[in-house]
Amino acid sequence: MAIQTFELLILGSSAATPTSNRNPTAQLLNIAERFFLIDCGEGTQMQLRKYKARFQSVNHIFISHLHGDHFLGLPGLIASMHLLGRKNELTVYGPAELEDIIGLIHKHSETQLGYPLKFVQTQHSTKQLIWQDEKVEVYSIPLKHRIKTTGFLFREKPFPRNIDKYKLEKYDVSFAEIHKLKQGFDAVDNSGNIIKNEMLTLDPVKGRSYAFCSDTRYFEELSSDIEDVDLLYHESTFLENKKDRAKQTFHSTAKQAAEIAAKANVKQLLLGHFSARYGNLDEFLDEARPVFPNTELAIEGKMISL
């Protein structure tokens, strides 16, 4: 079986104020041709165009919180999708008030969308399954920021077990029993003998996972919700020289993000949401890598495939 796509495109890396070369937060995740837009700061639709992303293929948009740098691009994107003739349903996941905000814009601009727009309210006190289909599941994860904020966790569902075809040839097993083997159960051959699952199957490839941790102060308990993920994005608005400022504003430093990555035993860390005060982003890597070596910057245009 060919491995399905699992690809993340970074559209924005900046904190509250954009700079001439850094946009506010937005990312596009493609898992098995399901396109998830994660946060939608100002200018996200231009970024989608710039990187030639298929933005009408986005059916799910996840908004972490209602600070402008994470959602002000949403009204414009919703409008462009309409103007370009969209018919497919679009679902937006985020805080309850987001529906009111978008509703008010549509009311006063007398906008009638040509496609169904649905809202699903997230809650920020516990981890929650918010969407799934047969291949992928998405959770919201509580974060600790100045206003209610969630992160999001995307996981491939477990793959069926692989049948060892060479061994199978020696057994007389029906198609229905092979299906049971793939699901991890023992089978019965056509003479009534029980065949242990491990005799005929091999472990499947492990499902991949991505955790997006938007604006948050450092808190150790976060690591339990994102344990063992393949890729973690964690904000790092500041360097250690502004650790106090990070605490006051409910943000994190690069070193703190690395500490969470190490505690959660993730495979790779991406840093983003850099304060406009910093020009040289290599300093973020210099502070994070001694704590968690496999760290990269989530800068515009970067594509990560798992």
Ligand SMILES: [Zn+2]
């Ligand atoms: Zn922010």
Ligand SMILES: [Zn+2]
């Ligand atoms: Zn914020």
